[in-house]
Amino acid sequence: MVRKTDSKSLGRRDLFKGAAVAGAGMAAAGIFGGATPAWAQTPVPEEWDEETDVVIVGAGGTGLAAAIEILEAGGTAIILEKSGVTGGTTALSGGIIQASETPLQAELGFEYDTHEDHYQYYIQAAEGIVDPELVRVLVDNSADNIAWLEAHGIEYTSLSGVNPIPSVDPALMQALRIHAPRTTEEVPRGGAVHGLALAASAEALGADIRFETPATALVRDPEKGVVGVKAASRAGEIHLRARKAVILATSSFDRNEEMARSFSPQQLWAIQKGGQATAITSTGDGIKMAMAVGADLAGMGGTIGYAQPGIGAAVAGIWVNKHGQRFVNEDGHYAYKSRAAYQQEGSMAWAIFDDKVREQAATVLGSTTDLEDEIAAGTVTRGNTLRALANQLGINAAQLQATVELWNTDADNGEDNLFGKTVGLQAIDEGPFYATPVYEYNLGSCGGVKINTSAQVIDVFGEVIPRLYAGGMVAGGFIGPYYPGSGTAVASTVCFGRIAAQNALAEEAWE
Numbered sequence: 001m002v003r004k005t006d007s008k009s010l011g012r013r014d015l016f017k018g019a020a021v022a023g024a025g026m027a028a029a030g031i032f033g034g035a036t037p038a039w040a041q042t043p044v045p046e047e048w049d050e051e052t053d054v055v056i057v058g059a060g061g062t063g064l065a066a067a068i069e070i071l072e073a074g075g076t077a078i079i080l081e082k083s084g085v086t087g088g089t090t091a092l093s094g095g096i097i098q099a100s101e102t103p104l105q106a107e108l109g110f111e112y113d114t115h116e117d118h119y120q121y122y123i124q125a126a127e128g129i130v131d132p133e134l135v136r137v138l139v140d141n142s143a144d145n146i147a148w149l150e151a152h153g154i155e156y157t158s159l160s161g162v163n164p165i166p167s168v169d170p171a172l173m174q175a176l177r178i179h180a181p182r183t184t185e186e187v188p189r190g191g192a193v194h195g196l197a198l199a200a201s202a203e204a205l206g207a208d209i210r211f212e213t214p215a216t217a218l219v220r221d222p223e224k225g226v227v228g229v230k231a232a233s234r235a236g237e238i239h240l241r242a243r244k245a246v247i248l249a250t251s252s253f254d255r256n257e258e259m260a261r262s263f264s265p266q267q268l269w270a271i272q273k274g275g276q277a278t279a280i281t282s283t284g285d286g287i288k289m290a291m292a293v294g295a296d297l298a299g300m301g302g303t304i305g306y307a308q309p310g311i312g313a314a315v316a317g318i319w320v321n322k323h324g325q326r327f328v329n330e331d332g333h334y335a336y337k338s339r340a341a342y343q344q345e346g347s348m349a350w351a352i353f354d355d356k357v358r359e360q361a362a363t364v365l366g367s368t369t370d371l372e373d374e375i376a377a378g379t380v381t382r383g384n385t386l387r388a389l390a391n392q393l394g395i396n397a398a399q400l401q402a403t404v405e406l407w408n409t410d411a412d413n414g415e416d417n418l419f420g421k422t423v424g425l426q427a428i429d430e431g432p433f434y435a436t437p438v439y440e441y442n443l444g445s446c447g448g449v450k451i452n453t454s455a456q457v458i459d460v461f462g463e464v465i466p467r468l469y470a471g472g473m474v475a476g477g478f479i480g481p482y483y484p485g486s487g488t489a490v491a492s493t494v495c496f497g498r499i500a501a502q503n504a505l506a507e508e509a510w511e
């Protein structure tokens, strides 16, 4: 029997307005912020409060894409959202998305790009960790997903590429695949453009979004599979019956220290030492709920990490570890560099530079700082000699000296013999010298519930958990030990969100 609750009467139309723009104020964890849900498997209730074809958990990028797909196909859905706004981290993102064989690529001269090259690039970057079939699906659907997004109000106007990754054949990365949406003065952030467009489409379709109503558990029937969701509504605990299926769209465990400790030491390092830019509601709820009904995990351990030294190192300078050695191409792909910095002894690395770099950085980065404030705050260290600098930081001074000498020779000869860096080849030869630690600015954790190419969640025995789907960053298996390049995460939200929706809706309703 279906009993109505009043959790629906939240002024849906009003809450949609400006949702993604307001995404920055995700503080809307509101009345449930900080509550600890009971992550136990929930018995099938004798009475359901409401019912629908598909319950979607999360109204971020994945959830909105799934909702649109279901509503356009004539199905019904209830979308549970923990915060007070739509968009999630997607609305806070750059909104850029990787795709191959698209009309924009052809228009801008990259008509030679192929899904196969795109696929091989992902596979080579993944170091054998990914499920190749998921990568194939992500790539093969990428152009179609761009077309789908354009049909839903997003216009892609420019392309960019990924900085070098040592394990990837450069030929596979020549075509620019990162599609950026047109932004406006009112909506200058690509992710907000994306989030607002999808929220508007969902609203136009009459999407039923329950804000500040976090799902707290999945209801799994021993025979039928996942038949509903338990949630914490304003009116109290509710049980929503999903006639066909449940889709998890809650993103990863970006801000959950405990889960990071268990699954991703690099994510823990990022949380504790770096900065965090994801939605505050991104605490791994979907992964835990899925684990509670037997889900397996995949792709755990990587991060969307933006190695972020202080002033200057983005332009030139070198990075060294505590032994005074360089360890990576400082102009390489950001997440690859992040992992490399994290992997150094003590997870410590420093960017080393001199006044030339500081002055250039002031121009390039728009900074006018003379670094006195940073030095006083301890985020930048200065030494008149390399030895003095090294001694202050506990870096091996003799090795630092040797490293800088080799770097200077290579810079003068125009060739980085160690890591093949081609940008910022400039000697560090005049004191004072500076160092600033390299930490990860974190855009999210990677890895989540294991899915197959139909976006069905797989259990620890390798079996499909009936009627449970997942898409976007709550799922894992298509990203390897580090994030392979901008635009992969948002691509996964559209790709697996839509696939999850199509297959969830195709399920036969249970009685």
Ligand SMILES: Cc1cc2nc3c(=O)[nH]c(=O)nc-3n(C[C@H](O)[C@H](O)[C@H](O)COP(=O)(O)OP(=O)(O)OC[C@H]3O[C@@H](n4cnc5c(N)ncnc54)[C@H](O)[C@@H]3O)c2cc1C
Pocket: 057, 058, 059, 060, 061, 062, 063, 080, 081, 082, 083, 085, 086, 087, 088, 089, 090, 091, 092, 093, 094, 095, 096, 097, 098, 213, 214, 215, 216, 249, 250, 251, 252, 277, 278, 279, 281, 282, 283, 285, 286, 304, 442, 443, 444, 471, 472, 473, 474, 486, 487, 488, 489, 490, 491, 493
């Ligand atoms: C600053 C920044 C820039 C980025 N730029 C890019 C980029 O340009 N391109 C790219 O590909 N990637 C980018 N990323 C990464 C990317 O944005 C995210 O990984 C991706 O958007 C996540 O999408 P999602 O749909 O999985 O989750 P989200 O969009 O975060 O949606 C998850 C939703 O689930 C809700 N939720 C969580 N728990 C519950 C619960 N228990 N019940 C109900 N709802 C719940 C959340 O509140 C949220 O609304 C960026 C990340 C950041 C932080």
